[in-house]
Amino acid sequence: MRQKICHLKMNILRYNCVEPAWHFNKKYWNSIILNQDMNDIIYKLNKMNMDTLLLSAIIGIVAGTLDIIPMVIQKLDKRATISAFLQYFFVSIIIVNIDLPHIVWWLQGSLISVAFALPVVVLVSAQDKKAVPIILTMAAILGTLIGVAGHFLK
Numbered sequence: 001m002r003q004k005i006c007h008l009k010m011n012i013l014r015y016n017c018v019e020p021a022w023h024f025n026k027k028y029w030n031s032i033i034l035n036q037d038m039n040d041i042i043y044k045l046n047k048m049n050m051d052t053l054l055l056s057a058i059i060g061i062v063a064g065t066l067d068i069i070p071m072v073i074q075k076l077d078k079r080a081t082i083s084a085f086l087q088y089f090f091v092s093i094i095i096v097n098i099d100l101p102h103i104v105w106w107l108q109g110s111l112i113s114v115a116f117a118l119p120v121v122v123l124v125s126a127q128d129k130k131a132v133p134i135i136l137t138m139a140a141i142l143g144t145l146i147g148v149a150g151h152f153l154k
Helices: 002-012 036-073 078-097 105-125 131-153
Strands: 018-020 030-032
Touching: 036 078, 036 131, 078 105, 078 131, 105 131
Parallel strands: none
Antiparallel strands: 018 030
16 A cells, blocks of 8 residues: 555656645645646545455455354354454454554554454453453454455555
8 A cells, every 4th residue: 555655646746736836845845736637636546545445344344254253153142243243344444554653564453453352351351251362362363364464455
């Protein structure tokens, strides 16, 4: 994604609507003149964002399904199953679309997923202490897989 944006930014100066800003540093600032070329730029940026959002939603559906398969087999509570699915659906959207500074790409998914699983762990640990390591392990594994999938499929 970052490479696509950088490539797009370099190509943006080829449009008639973008020119160096006369009132700022011309290396870092651009002036944008609203005309037909501007619509093309906005369309390309929106298409790139929508493609990433669709990809992250598909990854979320797959990750959520992987997480709830054991829950469905064990016939656990329907609300807990839906909650687990929704957690990984939305966590995948966050993981695929975020870039944490100073953290390698393959570790970001695991860290975010475990962080979002902590409130669930706190609630579950009061009733079932055996489930805590399972929840944290699944969060780390699925978070890493989501991060890897998002990195290579973007």
